[in-house]
Amino acid sequence: TQLLEQSPQFLSIQEGENLTVYCNSSSVFSSLQWYRQEPGEGPVLLVTVVTGGEVKKLKRLTFQFGDARKDSSLHITAAQPGDTGLYLCAGDGGSQGNLIFGKGTKLSVKP
Amino acid sequence: DAGITQSPRHKVTETGTPVTLRCHQTENHRYMYWYRQDPGHGLRLIHYSYGVKDTDKGEVSDGYSVSRSKTEDFLLTLESATSSQTSVYFCAISLTGNNSPLHFGNGTRLTVT
Numbered sequence: 001t002q003l004l005e006q007s008p009q010f011l012s013i014q015e016g017e018n019l020t021v022y023c024n025s026s027s028v029f030s031s032l033q034w035y036r037q038e039p040g041e042g043p044v045l046l047v048t049v050v051t052g053g054e055v056k057k058l059k060r061l062t063f064q065f066g067d068a069r070k071d072s073s074l075h076i077t078a079a080q081p082g083d084t085g086l087y088l089c090a091g092d093g094g095s096q097g098n099l100i101f102g103k104g105t106k107l108s109v110k111p
Numbered sequence: 112d113a114g115i116t117q118s119p120r121h122k123v124t125e126t127g128t129p130v131t132l133r134c135h136q137t138e139n140h141r142y143m144y145w146y147r148q149d150p151g152h153g154l155r156l157i158h159y160s161y162g163v164k165d166t167d168k169g170e171v172s173d174g175y176s177v178s179r180s181k182t183e184d185f186l187l188t189l190e191s192a193t194s195s196q197t198s199v200y201f202c203a204i205s206l207t208g209n210n211s212p213l214h215f216g217n218g219t220r221l222t223v224t
Contacts, residue, residue: 031210033212033213040217040218041217041218042115042201042203042215042216042217042218043154043201043213043215044215045212045213045214048212088153088154090154092209092210093210094210096159096161096167096208096209096210097144097156097159097167097169097210098210099156099210099213101153101154101155102153103151103152103153104153
């Protein structure tokens, strides 16, 4: 069974701080997606990483896919209250309908 | 919001009653999915569809059935609701399938009493 472990589960920080959340597995994924979900809404795709070692930047968010394609990280620089939400990673397990979601990291950024 | 509408947005029902949730898309995408989201479990796939009348089971399909008679509509039915089916249900679409990125609806919060 392929699993994705996200850590930390909860993170509460002050505006302006930096943070990193992690998405780890013992399985190899052909690609990995990151989503952000706000209360009462569905998840929204932030980025997809495909190549081992790949780094993608989205304004203050930096996403990295591990060299072995088993793990990924999301780093936020100078967090803002608008970054508050549930961050989910999802790995492509290879077969149709086999998109594996982690349980998420709930981020709260206080002004 | 990628043109996905879920209805109803909230529903309370009693154990043993049938319930149907609707997902409607305006994007004409081939692939549609039903997930449930529960604390401690994350998002889990219930059923998915890869075309009209073409559906397949996901990880947690027991107690659920689906139908897709038109490209734009994907229905999820709980034949006899149980309290363990209290959850938030999300519909999603994707352009190419093959676990490509998903566009989600805003969910239906279902409570089974």
